[in-house]
Amino acid sequence: MQSVKPSGHSIMENTKRAVRAPTSVEAQEVHRYLMDFKWEFEKNRTKYGTKYEMANLTKEQFKLTAKEYARMEAIKEERQFGTLLDGLDRLDAANRVHPRWAEAMKVFANFLECGEYNAIAGSALLWDSAQSPEQKNGYLAQVIDEIRHSNQTAYVNHYFSKHGSDAAGHNNPRQLRSVGPAFRGIKRAFGDGFNAGDPVECSINLQLVAEACYTNPLIVALTEWAATNGDEITPTVFTSIQTDEMRHMANGYQTIVSVINDPKAKLHLNTDLNNAFWTQTKYFTPILGYLFEYFSRYKVEPWYKTWNRWVYEDWAGIWLGRLAKYGVTSPPSLREAKQDAVWSHHDVAILAYALWPLHHWRHELPDEVDMAWFEENYPGWYDRYGRIYDEWRKLGFEDPKSGFLPSAWLIENGYIPYVDHVSGVPFCPKLAKGACDLRILERNGRRYAFSDTYGEQQFLLEPERYEAQDFLTQFEGWELSEVIRAGGGLRSDGKTMIAQPHLRSDNMWTIDDIQRIGMKIPNPLKMH
Amino acid sequence: MSGRGSSEGLNSKNGQAFIDEFLDEKNMTVKESRDVVLVLMKSEEMEVVVDDIILGEQKKSNPSIVVEDHASYYWIKADGQIVIDVDIVADIMGRSYNVYDFLVNVSSTVGRAFITGNVFTLTTELVGLDEALV
Numbered sequence: 001m002q003s004v005k006p007s008g009h010s011i012m013e014n015t016k017r018a019v020r021a022p023t024s025v026e027a028q029e030v031h032r033y034l035m036d037f038k039w040e041f042e043k044n045r046t047k048y049g050t051k052y053e054m055a056n057l058t059k060e061q062f063k064l065t066a067k068e069y070a071r072m073e074a075i076k077e078e079r080q081f082g083t084l085l086d087g088l089d090r091l092d093a094a095n096r097v098h099p100r101w102a103e104a105m106k107v108f109a110n111f112l113e114c115g116e117y118n119a120i121a122g123s124a125l126l127w128d129s130a131q132s133p134e135q136k137n138g139y140l141a142q143v144i145d146e147i148r149h150s151n152q153t154a155y156v157n158h159y160f161s162k163h164g165s166d167a168a169g170h171n172n173p174r175q176l177r178s179v180g181p182a183f184r185g186i187k188r189a190f191g192d193g194f195n196a197g198d199p200v201e202c203s204i205n206l207q208l209v210a211e212a213c214y215t216n217p218l219i220v221a222l223t224e225w226a227a228t229n230g231d232e233i234t235p236t237v238f239t240s241i242q243t244d245e246m247r248h249m250a251n252g253y254q255t256i257v258s259v260i261n262d263p264k265a266k267l268h269l270n271t272d273l274n275n276a277f278w279t280q281t282k283y284f285t286p287i288l289g290y291l292f293e294y295f296s297r298y299k300v301e302p303w304y305k306t307w308n309r310w311v312y313e314d315w316a317g318i319w320l321g322r323l324a325k326y327g328v329t330s331p332p333s334l335r336e337a338k339q340d341a342v343w344s345h346h347d348v349a350i351l352a353y354a355l356w357p358l359h360h361w362r363h364e365l366p367d368e369v370d371m372a373w374f375e376e377n378y379p380g381w382y383d384r385y386g387r388i389y390d391e392w393r394k395l396g397f398e399d400p401k402s403g404f405l406p407s408a409w410l411i412e413n414g415y416i417p418y419v420d421h422v423s424g425v426p427f428c429p430k431l432a433k434g435a436c437d438l439r440i441l442e443r444n445g446r447r448y449a450f451s452d453t454y455g456e457q458q459f460l461l462e463p464e465r466y467e468a469q470d471f472l473t474q475f476e477g478w479e480l481s482e483v484i485r486a487g488g489g490l491r492s493d494g495k496t497m498i499a500q501p502h503l504r505s506d507n508m509w510t511i512d513d514i515q516r517i518g519m520k521i522p523n524p525l526k527m528h
Numbered sequence: 529m530s531g532r533g534s535s536e537g538l539n540s541k542n543g544q545a546f547i548d549e550f551l552d553e554k555n556m557t558v559k560e561s562r563d564v565v566l567v568l569m570k571s572e573e574m575e576v577v578v579d580d581i582i583l584g585e586q587k588k589s590n591p592s593i594v595v596e597d598h599a600s601y602y603w604i605k606a607d608g609q610i611v612i613d614v615d616i617v618a619d620i621m622g623r624s625y626n627v628y629d630f631l632v633n634v635s636s637t638v639g640r641a642f643i644t645g646n647v648f649t650l651t652t653e654l655v656g657l658d659e660a661l662v
Contacts, residue, residue, distance in 0.1 A: 061642035235600035317561030
């Protein structure tokens with residue numbers, strides 16, 4: 001590390017200190033003696049037991065005191081809200097966002113809000129579990145950060161709903177997102193992955209994989225897509241969120257430092273890392289690619305390049321690769337993850353279009369410009385997916401009088417959709433080009449579908465963890481309009497749907513148009 | 529293929545050529561990297577940090593540093609480490625500015641980042657494991 005040379009400013013500061021009575025103590029000196037105030041226990045008395053032994057000598061890389069933390073966060077808030085409420089408000093920024101991208105933000109802001117809210121609990125249980133005072137201090141700041149982020153993501157929705165052109169889906173998504181089949185995967189990845197089970201596993205899921213790996217495309221790369229598509233709101237908020245995530249990544253590293261010399265790490269760490277990587281990848285690889293590429297008019301780069309840079313070359317190489325000498329190995333699921341990075345977002349996109357009435361966003365089919373871009377970057381895309389979109393358009397995908405539902409078309413044409421029981425992500429084996437290996441398991445009179453062996457193995461190890469019903473089982477036999485009503489999927493007139501298969505304000509679908517079709521939710525598990 | 533810029537190396541390829549190499553058997557496991565990545569949220573202070581520190585003294589001592597403008601943020605990649613002496617930034621700006629002020633606009637890091645006094649370090653070294661973190 002280079003030495004700190006005295007600058008003109010530091011000489012001035014030192015002179016001030018020398019000629020005045022001391023009025024304060026340096027923050028890092030305060031941090032040093034605060035860390036000496038600690039309870040000494042013979043045994044860690046956490047209520048969240050872990051199979052690992054967390055060492056008590058780990059350090060906090062950013063040496064936070066309440067005073068410096070609060071000052072730092074206050075500056076962030078002043079800058080963020082100053083930008084949004086002063087400059088951008090007068091510039092009518094919310095109405096200059098490309099309408100497609102404004103719909104994407106209904107999804108991004110909501111699922112990030114879910115993640116941030118669950119991370120409050122995740123980082124709090126880690127605070128309780130850790131033994132090192134410095135490690136606890138880092139986790140404690142994270143608890144407060146996550147509360148801030150929950151507010152920020154909710155505020156993005158508030159801002160768009162107040163100032164943008166289509167409030168529905170920004171202002172009332174919480175009920176609908178709990179029902180929607182495209183949203184349930186977030187509960188596994190950003191929900192119980194963060195705050196249920198062994199605390200060290202939670203840390204690996206939350207801090208080492210979700211934050212150190214996937215927040216970079218989700219929160220950093222996203223801001224470039226946003227700016228390119230006219231969104232001046234999201235970059236200010238999301239890059240500000242990420243300034244805290246940077247400390248959370250350090251917390252995850254310190255979790256690893258605290259356990260890596262424990263002999264039990266040799267037994268468990270690589271398995272836990274592979275499970276966490278697959279858990280986060282299974283949802284984030286398809287959903288981020290889908291949102292970036294299918295909700296943008298102006299595309300920054302193919303999703304696989306973003307994934308290659310942030311996930312494979314940087315996160316895997318710089319985090320996992322450097323830890324190899326401590327026994328950390330390449331996750332076996334990396335092979336399937338890479339295949340998914342190329343194709344799984346297209347697999348999920350076509351199912352998301354098919355299930356459009358159940359979402360809290362509007363969604364237009366890829367047009368000629370999109371299709372040319374997809375085919376150029378994903379050779380073979382049109383033959384697998386594009387021709388289906390063209391056929392749906394001809395059959396009246398957008399027209400409320402057409403009586404056409406793409407989900408019914410899929411089933412009639414033998415494209416049976418399932419929901420992976422562990423990840424909660426819908427899949428269609430006949431359409432999938434990403435990693436997909438349909439597995440049906442019967443246990444205690446119930447049937448479960450899995451799209452891969454990693455999820456099936458996680459289920460077999462902890463079946464009690466996955467008791468919740470998937471969407472197709474829960475709503476089997478319901479008429480589609482009943483599910484939409486149950487989820488609160490209607491606009492304020494009580495008739496027009498929040499979800500729409502186009503972005504226009506005319507010719508919008510109402511609940512009557514859906515009811516008239518009379519589609520019943522099938523359970524594909526009963527077809528076997 | 530190697531390359532440090534975000535569109536270099538494998539990312540310079542397109543379409544099927546990219547896919548073939550990305551999914552090639554030799555690329556199916558983690559490859560250790562000694563690079564570090566720093567993401568700075570654009571702001572008045574970060575313009576000084578990028579122009580005068582990263583592209584100034586840091587680039588002189590570490591020519592591997594690459595700085596890219598990604599609309600809302602600066603993406604910076606380097607071999608080994610990036611060190612920001614925040615006292616120098618304060619001196620250039622002519623006002624009080626400490627390492628916690630600097631953290632207000634540090635959006636992301638890949639590598640091990642830590643502060644010591646008024647210096648921010650992002651390193652490939654495994655601090656706390658291979659060497660003590662003070």
